[in-house]
Amino acid sequence: MKTFYYLLAAACLFSFTSCSTAVKQPPLKTVAHVDLPRYMGDWYVFAHIPYSLEKGKVGTLDRYTPRPDGKMDNIFLFRKGSLDAPLQQWKGKAWVHNKETNAEWRVQLLWPFRIPYLIIDLDPDYQWSVIGYPNRKLAWVLSRKPSLDEATYQGILKRLEAQGYDRAKLVKVPQNLH
Numbered sequence: 001m002k003t004f005y006y007l008l009a010a011a012c013l014f015s016f017t018s019c020s021t022a023v024k025q026p027p028l029k030t031v032a033h034v035d036l037p038r039y040m041g042d043w044y045v046f047a048h049i050p051y052s053l054e055k056g057k058v059g060t061l062d063r064y065t066p067r068p069d070g071k072m073d074n075i076f077l078f079r080k081g082s083l084d085a086p087l088q089q090w091k092g093k094a095w096v097h098n099k100e101t102n103a104e105w106r107v108q109l110l111w112p113f114r115i116p117y118l119i120i121d122l123d124p125d126y127q128w129s130v131i132g133y134p135n136r137k138l139a140w141v142l143s144r145k146p147s148l149d150e151a152t153y154q155g156i157l158k159r160l161e162a163q164g165y166d167r168a169k170l171v172k173v174p175q176n177l178h
Contacts, residue, residue, distance in 0.1 A: 146175035
């Protein structure tokens with residue numbers, strides 16, 4: 001049954017790489033450089049453009065840890081439907097695709113499917129980050145804490161719009177604030 005869910009996840013993610021009839025936009029601009037050791041650790045998913053497998057997930061968190069082979073473990077922690085639901089996780093791996101900037105990765109939940117992970121906005125103190133997807137159908141606003149102040153979030157939304165995103169598609173993810 002677990003394999004079925006991984007295949008389903010891969011199929012859903014693969015659908016985001018398909019061709020679109022939308023107007024072609026310029027490529028997303030990533031940040032100039034990411035200090036990987038500073039980036040490692042836990043990131044709460046504050047907001048996102050949800051795809052089918054993320055819908056109904058709350059209390060979500062991405063955990064990045066370095067591996068001896070130079071790649072990273074990418075663990076997605078979540079609860080289904082309620083912050084009181086049992087904690088679940090999906091395990092994947094990630095690696096840096098652009099070693100000049102460290103801002104472009106590939107993430108793999110199921111072989112052979114790899115999806116781009118583009119760090120398009122990053123707090124200088126590494127307290128929040130924004131992940132984009134080339135066709136702009138996906139985005140994630142990550143935070144080191146379960147919440148972000150509204151002024152910071154509004155600034156992130158303005159910069160997302162400047163990169164061609166529709167800010168109305170972003171949805172805040174319920175988090176346990178205790």
